Amino acid sequence: MSNQNTQSLQCSFEFFPPKTEQAAVNLRNTVNQLAVLKPSFCSVTFGAGGSTREKTFETVVEIQESTGIEAAPHISCIASTKDNIREVLQAYQAKGIRHIVALRGDMPSGMMSAGEFRYANELVEFIRAETGNHFQIEVAAYPEVHPQAANAEADLHNFKRKVDAGANTAITQYFYNPDAYFRFTDDCEKLGIAIPIVPGIMPITNYTQLSRFSEACGAEIPRWVRKRLEMLGDDRLSIRAFGVDVVTALCQRLLERGAPGLHFYTLNQSESCLAIWENLGLTE
Numbered sequence: 001m002s003n004q005n006t007q008s009l010q011c012s013f014e015f016f017p018p019k020t021e022q023a024a025v026n027l028r029n030t031v032n033q034l035a036v037l038k039p040s041f042c043s044v045t046f047g048a049g050g051s052t053r054e055k056t057f058e059t060v061v062e063i064q065e066s067t068g069i070e071a072a073p074h075i076s077c078i079a080s081t082k083d084n085i086r087e088v089l090q091a092y093q094a095k096g097i098r099h100i101v102a103l104r105g106d107m108p109s110g111m112m113s114a115g116e117f118r119y120a121n122e123l124v125e126f127i128r129a130e131t132g133n134h135f136q137i138e139v140a141a142y143p144e145v146h147p148q149a150a151n152a153e154a155d156l157h158n159f160k161r162k163v164d165a166g167a168n169t170a171i172t173q174y175f176y177n178p179d180a181y182f183r184f185t186d187d188c189e190k191l192g193i194a195i196p197i198v199p200g201i202m203p204i205t206n207y208t209q210l211s212r213f214s215e216a217c218g219a220e221i222p223r224w225v226r227k228r229l230e231m232l233g234d235d236r237l238s239i240r241a242f243g244v245d246v247v248t249a250l251c252q253r254l255l256e257r258g259a260p261g262l263h264f265y266t267l268n269q270s271e272s273c274l275a276i277w278e279n280l281g282l283t284e
């Protein structure tokens with residue numbers, strides 16, 4: 001695949017807010033390296049229960065102002081009140097932010113009150129009621145089924161609630177089995193869900209970390225990938241090279257079968273994303 005124009009695809013990068021000054025410097029470098037690729041937007045995650053609220057805000061505003069690329073905060077509603085969310089929305093509106101990733105999030109350990117929202121569809125509904133069409137709203141989708149869902153069908157219908165509440169686009173949890181995505185999008189189509197569902201792409205750079213994340217979010221690492229990563233041990237360069245090959249092939253299959261774009265979970269690192277982007281011929 002070569003010379004595929006990013007203009008027609010929704011390609012985006014996700015970052016997390018830095019915790020230290022050094023991490024902030026590293027993130028700035030990463031953002032600058034990836035901004036050259038002219039993504040559709042960049043998003044910034046939100047810590048459980050609002051633990052990164054200020055940092056997410058600062059990072060989003062800095063990315064949008066310094067690069068001119070649209071930046072989208074993730075907002076999670078669990079453990080929040082309507083007043084909390086209203087305040088956050090107003091602050092983003094005042095800074096010219098027009099794009100949001102709306103999530104339920106997970107209850108942080110030790111926090112007792114679930115707040116005024118139970119599920120992400122209620123957050124989407126609230127954002128629309130408060131701000132009309134000001135924001136492009138992204139929601140999360142789970143081709144391999146959300147770990148707390150009663151079953152795949154219930155999860156699909158719960159996804160539809162978010163779309164019916166006014167979501168414009170969706171980003172999936174990461175996966176390495178493209179058939180899970182194709183099956184999910186086919187099922188969505190049958191239910192009349194017509195919004196773009198962009199696959200979330202997790203580059204492979206660190207096996208221990210990837211196993212931990214995957215365990216928590218229910219993403220399956222295929223056995224053949226695990227076995228090869230186990231064999232590579234601590235050899236980071238070989239892991240990255242193998243990861244770039246595997247993830248490039250995944251992205252190629254997704255795009256060839258019509259995925260509307262790619263959303264990269266960068267983990268604030270640029271190397272693998274740059275290599276995959278180049279392999280895919282996405283550069284303008």
Ligand code: FAD
Nearest residue numbers: 045046074103104105119120140146148149155158171173
């Ligand atoms: P929901 O859509 O509310 O779904 C949560 C669960 O409840 C599912 O099992 C669903 O089937 C079920 N459900 C939904 N609605 C109903 C209903 N009305 N009745 C009964 N059951 C229902 N987490 C963070 O903390 N910060 C982030 O920045 C962050 N970014 C993310 C970005 C992406 C693209 C993705 C895919 C995930 C992200 N997450 C983030 C993780 C996410 O917060 C968790 O997966 C969380 O457990 C679910 O959030 P949700 O918005 O998908 O919830």
